[in-house]
Amino acid sequence: MAQTQQVKDLAAARAKTSFPVIDLTRYIHGSDEKIARRKHLASLISNDPDVKQGLAMSLRLYQLKEEHNLTQEEMLVCMDFIDEYLPVSLHESAFIPIIYAQGSDEQAKYWAPLAEKHQIIGCYAQTELGHGSNLSQLETTATLNRDTDEWIIHSTTFTASKWWIGGLGVIATHALIQARLIIDGKDFGAHGFIVPIRSLKDHRPFPGVKVGDIGPKSYGGFAKIDNGFVRFENYPIPRENMLMRFAKVTREGLYVKPPHSKLAYGSMVLLRSHMVRGAALTLARAATIATRYTTVRRQFNVPTSRKDASNPTLETQVINYPMVQSRLFPMIAQVYAILAAGNKMKSMYESMLSELMKGDISSLAEVHAISSGLKSTCTTIAATGVEDCRKIMGGHGYSYFSGISHLWSTYVPSNTYEGDNFLLTQQSARYLLKQVKVATTDPEKVTPFSKYVIKTIDQDAFQAERCSVETVNDWLRPEIQLAAFEHRAGRLVGDLAIAAMQEGMVWSDLNQECWRLCHAHSQYVLARSAVESVANVRDQGTAKETVKVLKRLSDLFALHTIQASLGDYLEDYYVSPSQCQSLRQQIKNLQEALADDVVGLVDAFDFPDHFLNSALGSADGNAYQHLWDAAQKEAINQVEVVDGYKEYIVPILTQYGAAKL
């Protein structure tokens, strides 16, 4: 076994143990004899564990585009409805957009048509075996060879292997590689390069390229997902294959810096903004299934305050239990709040983009910070919520036919990709800290969503702030809700500022505090977006019943979110114990008020049955029949005696002779 750094790290850590490990092994497993016997038993057991489907779907998608004369945008909607990561997903969603965004006009003119007609198929290769989050320490290099006018792409170490790259394992002919640009030994950091991987003649990898599939993932359901790895051995590509919209390298080997160092953030903002809306729609899908199924599932013939008294022989609908309402209804409220924030993000992104075109980068920092924070908060809410929906549904939730399992396993990696949800919180927190500084020197320059930091400057006044709720219904006043979110985020940013100034404090030691602050801020953005969207919808003259239900959802979102972190509001006496009581009461009132509308609220999401792919959540409510029908169609149920009967079952039944009954 190689003495890699990893081996050393673990050995070193183990060596620090302060106590005899065997003591605890005994504590857990019993006597030494038992431990030894257990090892022996373990040694007796040994476990040994179609890409084609994804390829077929990709081809069919392109054929549909042609047959039905779809636009590119419409084809992408179809791709969403396929509801699998196709081998060409990243080609469409990353390779092509990045060529436009980071390639020069000439490069885009050359490469984009090839890619759009999928005459070449690309992938985006950033992550390496040893580095995911930390872009600055990627180990793949692109070294300029002035003589041949080429970049030499090289995997400098074992951990430099590109890993996890969508589309690279099977289909990609080209990769957009992030590598450290090196000229004459000088390292200019990570840049993008278009790198041919497999021959267009026969799909064989080029010499110097070792490419393959990284093996099975936790997601994908029945379809295997195409995720690949690649290593380069001094592999040359033309100098012109560097993406040169911002930074450039000339024929003379001169590196030309980009005009702003953070221009590349623009595309991250776009991706993360998309993910906000994606979080809402994912949670919406799970909530649709859970709402419909718990409406038709009846269990226990006990009274609840919502039980239909007209037919006393029927059991109670599961959705009428407060424990179910208290888990499910806030999720529906979250969907609508996240949608509102997603719309807000989209318009902020668009106005930032038109400013950037004019060279104005003033809003980039806030938009980047908010999109990072919302990505973290919203994808966390959605993944957790999908799993909660499954549990709300009881046992049948674990059937593949529930439609939830596949949704969950496919969605949950979003909590890690495009910026790990925990790491991202540091960026938002750092941004808010800067706003505190701005507030002390130049308060009118504080950005729109950070205005609350101004109030923290006068600490005496700030600490005297109290929630002004007097009656249960005061909790329905948006200004009271938002003031609570502002106060809490303000307190946390103030605490962080104080901690950060302490003698000898190391910034990374504060990452728990950053995490708390970032989520507090994101929750504020969500609540404010929800409040504003209700006002907008009202101004547009929408039916008053609709405005009313959206207002209730906005209220439930705000109050449920406050309740979930009640300690934060109690800790500095901002909220009083009696306000806690009235908060809980108002949440119950809202749940009660929404109970007749939840089916309509999920119907509004407008998911086709085929897309929901759920026996339990189908629009007609005939859950048990669909579950039964789905099972009957299984191949295993088409034969009277199962496969493997003679091979395995007979030997088991007769190992000690046949039964004499």
Added chain:
Amino acid sequence: MAQTQQVKDLAAARAKTSFPVIDLTRYIHGSDEKIARRKHLASLISNDPDVKQGLAMSLRLYQLKEEHNLTQEEMLVCMDFIDEYLPVSLHESAFIPIIYAQGSDEQAKYWAPLAEKHQIIGCYAQTELGHGSNLSQLETTATLNRDTDEWIIHSTTFTASKWWIGGLGVIATHALIQARLIIDGKDFGAHGFIVPIRSLKDHRPFPGVKVGDIGPKSYGGFAKIDNGFVRFENYPIPRENMLMRFAKVTREGLYVKPPHSKLAYGSMVLLRSHMVRGAALTLARAATIATRYTTVRRQFNVPTSRKDASNPTLETQVINYPMVQSRLFPMIAQVYAILAAGNKMKSMYESMLSELMKGDISSLAEVHAISSGLKSTCTTIAATGVEDCRKIMGGHGYSYFSGISHLWSTYVPSNTYEGDNFLLTQQSARYLLKQVKVATTDPEKVTPFSKYVIKTIDQDAFQAERCSVETVNDWLRPEIQLAAFEHRAGRLVGDLAIAAMQEGMVWSDLNQECWRLCHAHSQYVLARSAVESVANVRDQGTAKETVKVLKRLSDLFALHTIQASLGDYLEDYYVSPSQCQSLRQQIKNLQEALADDVVGLVDAFDFPDHFLNSALGSADGNAYQHLWDAAQKEAINQVEVVDGYKEYIVPILTQYGAAKL
């Protein structure tokens, strides 16, 4: 489409909607034209999605038992190491034990040897399509035919179909069916019957039995799990096939009541107690992988207070970030606390059992309440923790080779089976309410783990209770920790008692309150078990370093758990804001103190590498190498040009003609 109750329920719910659904569909998806186009696009897309492996493993297991002369208990340990639900799992863990527990001595003598030599293979068929949690409303009936001295087993309705039954889809020859016992039209409720399903001659189902597989589940990884359904059409079985240890039916058709109505609870207690230890070992396994991997994973070259200064070129070990420590270390503490509670449960169960033998059922209620509560709390902690471990590991956590995905998907259903984790909380809460009543009349009869309810009787004194922490280190005093848990659970039980007495209050409307109380009580049981186990280990003369680290874990468990529900302690001023500060500080201190021991603490779990089945968590720390090696072994990497190249990739690349580069 049949007008089933479910169809009606959903239609009725939909009819109650107070607002025009289309308003919100437009809000979410845009114009009517967009909505229509989206529907059209959805219609363009259509998705159509080996039991043998499990059978082969089952046979091999039985062969190993024979070849190595294993005891039954040792074979079950081997089954754990196989780490899949085998088709024979429930035969071993339910069918055989229930025959002993619920069958008469004669029945056990007849059936058990057949089952133990697997000449017949059984399953346990309780859950139906329409009823899981609610045993009292099962719809399958067993009606006595006095003439033929037989039970007529019948699925009275569609939803009476038995569903989810482990082993029934493929392998079972017999089923232990729960059905309502009916004599002369009188319904005696659910009882157990041994019912032949498939012929021992050719494995074909008997006439009157419709049996099959329920289709794919969310768990099982690569192995398909055997879960079946069955319906009966007036299917006769001998009267003697009713399990008659407790209730009996004579040849004359006389129903003889069991001596105590709750005797059958005993086996539930046993199962749930096992699940407590199972929760600890599952979380231990995930924590082992995460601890080892984050020890060898390095990311970002930034200072942290634990960074090794001796080699400044190395990046920081991920485990040294406080955000990671604050998620991972409390999990290790949870493992040890749950183990302690599991041991406690085991000894409580054993003494209860010997009392039951003597006809003394006095401890049954407390043991049942605690085991229900712990099952709910501990399996929730473990499932959540396993998923957190995956996220702690970043992107590679989603590889199948991480070993976490399979663990999670296999474990998470435990939150629902053997009593839904939310429903179970009602039983514990109801029990504690009864203890309040006992405390007012007969305080010395309050059961050992409920003594704290006595303090709530004098409400003035109780409300004046305050946490006595003055310094950061006061938080390390077990009596202070336990007093906090007691106070909080006491307050919640007091609040529940008041709410339950309100005019017109419906019990099921209080299930959120029950849920809060039950977890508060379980957390107290866990913290107290941890504290007591440290004392026991100390008394046994274990090395003082070991006692020290166990004490730290016990402290971290208690303080982390308090912190996670801090609002509950602040809400009635029991804990003050400054105590919150010192609590957080002490948690940081404990994490710091444990940092050198965590690898040893997970090594102590003693999981063989083969069982962990994790490239990232292997004992040697060579994570990247193992990940690479595992990928290279994949079948897809053994060929130079992938399957499907000619069939799919060429048509994609050339749909618009081949590229001219």
